[in-house]
Amino acid sequence: MTSEGKVLVIEADSGLARELSAILRFIDYEPLAADCDHWVDILGDGEGVVAAFVGACGTDKTLERLLRDIHQHNDQLPIFLLAEKGREPTVRINPDSCILGRIELPLRHAQVTNALHRAQVYLETQAGEGCQRPVDLFRSLVGSSRAIQQVRKLIQQVADSDASVLILGESGTGKEVVARNIHYYSNRRDKPFVPINCGAIPGELLESELFGHEKGAFTGAISARQGRFEMAEGGTLFLDEIGDMSLPMQVKLLRVLQEKTFERVGSNKSIRADVRIVAATHRNLEEGIKDGKFREDLYYRLCVFPIEMPPLRERIEDIPLLVNELIRRIEHEKRGSVRLTSAAIMSLCQYDWPGNVRELANLVERLAILYPFGVVDVADLPEKFQSDEVPARSALAEELVLNPIPLAYEEPRLPREGIDLKEHLSNLEQSFIRQALDDAGGVVAHAARRLGMRRTTLVEKLRKYGLQRSDATAV
Numbered sequence: 001m002t003s004e005g006k007v008l009v010i011e012a013d014s015g016l017a018r019e020l021s022a023i024l025r026f027i028d029y030e031p032l033a034a035d036c037d038h039w040v041d042i043l044g045d046g047e048g049v050v051a052a053f054v055g056a057c058g059t060d061k062t063l064e065r066l067l068r069d070i071h072q073h074n075d076q077l078p079i080f081l082l083a084e085k086g087r088e089p090t091v092r093i094n095p096d097s098c099i100l101g102r103i104e105l106p107l108r109h110a111q112v113t114n115a116l117h118r119a120q121v122y123l124e125t126q127a128g129e130g131c132q133r134p135v136d137l138f139r140s141l142v143g144s145s146r147a148i149q150q151v152r153k154l155i156q157q158v159a160d161s162d163a164s165v166l167i168l169g170e171s172g173t174g175k176e177v178v179a180r181n182i183h184y185y186s187n188r189r190d191k192p193f194v195p196i197n198c199g200a201i202p203g204e205l206l207e208s209e210l211f212g213h214e215k216g217a218f219t220g221a222i223s224a225r226q227g228r229f230e231m232a233e234g235g236t237l238f239l240d241e242i243g244d245m246s247l248p249m250q251v252k253l254l255r256v257l258q259e260k261t262f263e264r265v266g267s268n269k270s271i272r273a274d275v276r277i278v279a280a281t282h283r284n285l286e287e288g289i290k291d292g293k294f295r296e297d298l299y300y301r302l303c304v305f306p307i308e309m310p311p312l313r314e315r316i317e318d319i320p321l322l323v324n325e326l327i328r329r330i331e332h333e334k335r336g337s338v339r340l341t342s343a344a345i346m347s348l349c350q351y352d353w354p355g356n357v358r359e360l361a362n363l364v365e366r367l368a369i370l371y372p373f374g375v376v377d378v379a380d381l382p383e384k385f386q387s388d389e390v391p392a393r394s395a396l397a398e399e400l401v402l403n404p405i406p407l408a409y410e411e412p413r414l415p416r417e418g419i420d421l422k423e424h425l426s427n428l429e430q431s432f433i434r435q436a437l438d439d440a441g442g443v444v445a446h447a448a449r450r451l452g453m454r455r456t457t458l459v460e461k462l463r464k465y466g467l468q469r470s471d472a473t474a475v
Contacts, residue, residue, distance in 0.1 A: 006030045006048045007116070010039050010066070011055035011082065016107070020053060020082075023112050027144050036066055046074050051119035053103065055082035067099070078119035082107075110320055113144040117321055141177060142325045143318035147310035151178065158305045159185030164257070166242075166302045167280040169309030172358030175280040176240060178307060182278055183236040191235030196228050199244030206249050208265050211256075217266025229262055229273050236276045242302065243283030243294060254298045277302065312353040312360065320345050322357065326364040338368040339375045347378045350387035373424070374431040430465050433458070 007029050011017040021031035032049070034042035036057035043049065052070060057063045070077060078098050084105045100118050103111050141152060158165055159182050167175040176195060183193045201209055208217075212227030228237055239245075245253070256262045257277065261270045279302045288294035312319070323340060331337045340348075353359055363385065367376050378386055432451065440446035448458040461467075 005050035005120075006032055008039065008043055008049055008052040008077075009033045010036060010052065010057065012036060012058065013056055016055060016082070016105070019107055020112070023107065023109055026109075027113055027116075028146070028149055029116065036062065039066075039070075040073065043073070046077065049074075049077065050123060051078045051080065051116060053080050053082055053115075071098070076123070078123065080115045080119075113317075114321060114324070117142060117144065141174070141181060142321050143315060144321065145310075145315035145318050147315050148318060151307060151309065154305075154307050155181050155185060158182065158307075160187060161305075162276050163304040164277045164279070164302050165305045165307060166285075167278065167307050167309060169280075169282065170311050170356055171282045172356035173309040173311060174357055175282075175309055176238065178309060179236070179238045179240075179278045179280060183238075183276075186236070186276065188235050188276055192232050193236050193238065194228050194232035195238040195240060197240045198249075199241035203246040203249060206245070207252060210249075210253070211262045211264055213265035214267045217264070224264070227262075227264065229256070229275055230271065232275045234274055236278055239277065239279040241281055242279040243281035243285055243288060247293070247295065250295045250298050254295065254301060257298075257301045312356040313351075316349045319349050319360070322360055323348070323364060326361050327368075330365065330368050335365075336368040336372045338364070338371050338373070340367070341375060341377045343378045344376050344381060347381060347387045348385060351385050371435075372431055373428045374435060426465075429461070430467070433461060433465070433467065 007024050009017055009020055009024070009031050011020065011033075012035065017033050021033055024031040029050075030048075032042050054063070054066065054070070057066050067079065070079060076098060078100050080100060081102045082105060083102055101115065103115055141148060143149075155178060165179075165182060167178050169175050179195070180193060183189060196209060198206060208225070208227065210227050210229060212225050212230055215222065215224045239253075256273060260273050262273055263270055285294050285299050285303075289296045289299060312322075323345065327338060348360075348363075355362070363382070366382075367380075371380060433447070436447040436450045437444070440450060444458055444462075445455045448455045451458065
């Protein structure tokens with residue numbers, strides 16, 4: 001099986017280099033281990049290399065020269081520095097270099113996967129127009145689990161063909177995201193991507209929605225209208241919830257797929273259809289065939305290339321990365337922010353997620369509203385998400401418990417467009433004051449002690465921010 005990419009590892013400590021290489025192989029990356037003097041020979045032309053992890057290389061001056069040489073060799077290669085906390089090297093860094101951050105020693109699997117994800121996002125946004133894709137598309141398929149890696153590979157394999165694709169998976173797993181990625185990677189990317197939910201439109205209206213209609217074709221047809229097939233001409237038509245389509249409509253769709261032509265409702269003029277079909281369903285279509293609810297011939301027309309999206313409960317190692325991306329998206333849209341502790345992340349890993357990624361996105365948005373610019377611990381989560389059990393679903397989950405890394409509680413980054421620092425700090429202060437009062441049962445003196453300030457100072461801040469004193473007991 002091909003790897004996700006190559007990673008250059010430059011580390012004088014052979015034991016640390018072996019440990020990092022083992023982690024990289026486990027998550028399907030190919031490590032290129034080298035010393036500080038011969039890394040160019042190992043790197044070669046750099047094809048397929050997605051990041052460089054640089055550790056100890058003697059003196060800080062040697063490291064500084066090494067970073068400069070890497071930048072000259074490849075000015076877009078993302079670099080991460082390996083160092084123990086408090087022992088970070090002091091080096092002058094070229095402001096144009098691609099140092100994206102540091103990885104704190106001892107190594108943690110979660111830190112490595114998070115760094116590689118950041119590197120991939122960076123490479124996507126730095127790529128030329130010919131190969132650049134929207135960041136939102138990439139982020140929606142965030143994850144380093146084997147299941148998601150396999151989905152990405154299947155997308156790359158089928159994208160350039162015109163084969164029909166059937167995407168299977170539970171509701172909320174991101175089937176439309178896969179469809180959009182297939183379209184974006186295909187040679188039809190400059191043409192429309194047109195989605196339609198076959199289960200949300202009544203059967204008697206679906207034919208008109210798909211094929212269009214002529215003026216007067218039925219009551220209410222006051223003008224001619226294009227259907228989704230015409231709208232998607234030259235591009236991709238995404239038939240979501242195809243399993244909910246009625247049998248009569250299945251017959252008509254099958255005819256279009258076979259003959260590549262269709263007629264508008266109320267017309268006998270054939271229209272040629274050059275459309276790539278991608279369908280999706282949460283239903284078991286093979287069971288539907290046995291029950292007489294889905295046509296077998298249509299199934300085989302659609303299921304030329306099946307892709308199955310895994311449920312979130314089967315890839316819990318992706319939850320920290322997903323939480324990070326969902327928080328970043330909220331921040332980018334200026335809808336607030338929130339941070340989760342390591343214990344809260346671990347608790348989320350124990351939940352079954354019947355609503356999958358969609359449910360996780362809703363939870364993160366709710367927490368950002370409930371605890372604006374605050375820190376959420378296990379006790380702050382809605383009750384059904386709280387768990388004191390030790391995760392044991394996979395080796396990755398076990399490692400996350402043994403080596404907790406609060407991925408969603410990382411160092412905040414300044415947005416490109418800047419922020420109103422005074423307002424941000426004010427919101428943060430108010431949030432901590434509310435949390436302290438809640439934890440102290442409304443006793444101002446106890447809350448002030450938790451915040452490390454005098455009681456009178458806290459009273460002044462309550463007055464300054466107009467916070468209700470009714471919830472606090474002035475003691």
